[in-house]
Amino acid sequence: MSGFITRLWALAKKEVLHMARDPQVILLALGMPLLLVVLFGYAVSFDVEDVPLAVVDQDHSPASRDFAARMDESDAFRIRFRLESEAEAEALFRADKVKAALVIPEGYARSLTRGEPTELQLLMDGADGTTARVAVGYASQMGQLETLRRVQDGLTMSMPLEPRVRTWFNPTMDSAVFVVPGLVAIILAVLSVLLAALTVAREWERGSMEQLFATPVDRLAVVLGKVLPYVALGILQFMLVLAAGAWLFDVPLRGRFVTVLLAVILFLTCSIGQGLLISMVTRNQQVATQVGAVSSILPALLLSGFLFPVENMPLILQVISRIVPARYLISVLRAVLLQGRSITDLGGPFLSLVLLAIALITLTTLKFRRRLD
């Protein structure tokens, strides 16, 4: 037993040396999570601010000035130019002086008072796709609000208008908060599976596995000697992502940190077990990378409840999702981070994670034969 511990410790230490000396691992392990959380976080909650706007007011009425002023008051747009014709706007677009132009046609005020449908035109620079989409979202929202306001003011014939603001591409900050837990699961799943798969495949390819087999080391020590350091690395990644999420998107931590940490450790054990299993079967870095990437990204993305709620999936996928560890991690993270739930409320997901971790490590150890053939 003491021999087991001695060897396990030496194996884990050696693995840490490998990591520390491989700039690629550091970059991948610590750079990628940050990059992803920033990219993803902003992609879902891109707050456009001060988009330079040109106003082509052909109506010259109090109502048209009023609407333009409201655009200016919003955080999204800032009026930079007031023009007479669309053609002038186009020149400004080309010169990259404005990103948007609002055209208020002649007769706008008249149509409003008569309750006729009016049309405002918003021209967008489509080159910056994200900004454009988000800005359009804002603008249409404003258009609706304007209509609504006028309905309420009784200026138009009242038609029951649903006071619902649709935010397609611009879920507010709240959804970044909601996305980060899913992002944590995906980042941890992908990186742990890949890094674990790579390290074992590398030992096969570089021949060190053969030298290792010639020593009295047993397979459980080899497996755990890989699991422990990568769990530690995963915890580091998790804290990094969580910190970035808290800092950039105000992701809260309403429950206890140890609860999420425990779930993360169990989840990492599953993912690393999966990665080790893959590389033991493929024994080749390239194949292991491909199989590892697909088998980690797809389930974590599609079957975890990250993009689609599990309840809405076809039954067969719901059943399969039961063996996707990301599903349980995401539900624990959401429950603890956002709702402040405690571990006693989360017995189900925790039990599932424990069972999956045990199953994967057992399978990996059994599959791992201390032989070259």
Next chain:
Amino acid sequence: MNDSARVLVAHQLHKRFKAQEALRGLSLGVAPGELYGLVGPDGAGKTTALRIMAGVMGPDEGYARIAGKDPLSGDPAVRSMLGYMPQQYSLYGDLSVDENLAFFGKMFCLDKATFSAQRERLLHITRLGRFGDRRADALSGGMYKKLALACSLLPKPRVLLLDEPTNGVDPVSRRELWALLFELVEDGMAVVVSTAYMDEAERCHRVGLLHRGQLLMEGAPTRLMAEHGNAATFEDLFLAAVREAA
């Protein structure tokens, strides 16, 4: 020599890789203090034979025994009796000389005192002492092989299996390595060396000529030369035997 005197025994080893028969009934035995040379052309099955004897690969038929024990069994005692140096690079390239030694020392669970004594001794005899901090993949071919040898000698094995230890090693280092092997054998170790160099084969106590997974001839080099009187050199003798078998 009876079997009990042999600390290493391979009995009727067969190994097949898909269509390729790597070993076809190889048997050999090595006594303590004996230096056995396994000679043969590329693909003869030398590596396969050594891997099976080292217990890192299983035979399809037959068995290997180290001091009467199965090297495939998980028994740590057998492993510690066995030093094995694979043909391909197999240490950790990104670990230094010292770190590699320390790591394998831990794998054999050497206690601190034993380890540092062994480390001192092995660094001295391999003359790697000055390179303790150097990464293994920054060592020259010869120094790398010496480090691999040092790692396999850490548990003070009774049987040492070396797969082409002088491949890619300059002549000076080759001579040093062989001098080292003779010292080990004098201390009573049983050593099996595979080689493609005939001058090295000639220096072994006994050689076996492996061809297509079978021994074509086996014996002391001088005796083999005497028995096949018409060969001018050892190399001629082996080439003739291979040609005859083909």
